[in-house]
Amino acid sequence: MNKTLRKAVIAGNWKMNKTPAETTALINEMKPLVANADCGVIVCVPFVDLCAALEAAKGSNISVGAQNCHWEKSGAFTGEISAFTLKEMGVEYVIIGHSERRTYFGDTDVTVNKRVRAALDAGLTVILCVGEYLEQREQGITAELVAMQTKIALGGVSKDELSRIIIAYEPVWAIGTGRTATADQANEVCASIRATVAALYGADAANALTIQYGGSMNAGNAAELLAKPDVDGGLIGGASLKAPDFAKIVEAASK
Numbered sequence: 001m002n003k004t005l006r007k008a009v010i011a012g013n014w015k016m017n018k019t020p021a022e023t024t025a026l027i028n029e030m031k032p033l034v035a036n037a038d039c040g041v042i043v044c045v046p047f048v049d050l051c052a053a054l055e056a057a058k059g060s061n062i063s064v065g066a067q068n069c070h071w072e073k074s075g076a077f078t079g080e081i082s083a084f085t086l087k088e089m090g091v092e093y094v095i096i097g098h099s100e101r102r103t104y105f106g107d108t109d110v111t112v113n114k115r116v117r118a119a120l121d122a123g124l125t126v127i128l129c130v131g132e133y134l135e136q137r138e139q140g141i142t143a144e145l146v147a148m149q150t151k152i153a154l155g156g157v158s159k160d161e162l163s164r165i166i167i168a169y170e171p172v173w174a175i176g177t178g179r180t181a182t183a184d185q186a187n188e189v190c191a192s193i194r195a196t197v198a199a200l201y202g203a204d205a206a207n208a209l210t211i212q213y214g215g216s217m218n219a220g221n222a223a224e225l226l227a228k229p230d231v232d233g234g235l236i237g238g239a240s241l242k243a244p245d246f247a248k249i250v251e252a253a254s255k
């Protein structure tokens with residue numbers, strides 16, 4: 001697989017952090033620090049911060065994403081937000097299937113697939129998260145599990161639409177724990193995801209797919225992880241909330 005065909009993408013997942021005013025301040029701090037990036041730069045902010053983020057990011061190389069979307073266009077779904085609403089606002093990306101959604105809010109492989117479908121229909125680009133729990137890694141079923149998550153999530157997604165999919169491999173045991181997968185572990189699973197996608201869509205499509213690693217990636221370990229042949233970027237939680245740290249990861253991805 002030829003990594004040079006793919007541009008790295010660094011996405012910050014702010015999770016449930018930052019108010020609108022804090023969003024404006026953080027993006028304004030980030031803008032000059034990432035202005036020369038030679039990689040995609042995305043910030044995925046809470047729904048209520050999207051307006052502030054879009055306004056602050058205007059004219060910069062920072063793109064804005066949401067952290068979830070519902071699969072229906074509209075209707076009686078209290079507390080949910082549709083992909084079409086996000087698109088109309090000017091949002092370009094949406095994270096779907098994050099393990100925190102799967103663990104705390106009942107997202108399943110099936111609803112992840114429905115959300116992916118809706119996001120693509122609305123014209124968004126999806127950051128699709130897959131990954132295993134520690135027990136599953138210890139059982140030796142990581143590759144199978146991640147392949148299954150990937151296959152179900154991509155059900156009904158065409159080869160053309162795959163160009164609007166980024167997959168983020170996030171081992172659940174490495175999220176917010178400070179315990180990072182080794183670069184070899186991250187690369188091994190990213191490569192297995194690419195093989196799954198190759199079996200579904202062919203080698204060319206798989207070779208063009210951006211596959212990120214997420215799970216305690218930070219300014220100190222990013223370069224080693226990003227140097228691996230199948231790791232094409234990062235989905236960053238904690239370290240994306242500090243502009244200098246996020247900028248260092250972006251710099252590591254730009255080399």
Ligand SMILES: O=C[C@H](O)COP(=O)(O)O
Binds near residue numbers: 013170174177236238
């Ligand atoms: O979406 C981001 C991941 O959950 C990683 O979070 P973290 O960098 O805080 O471990």
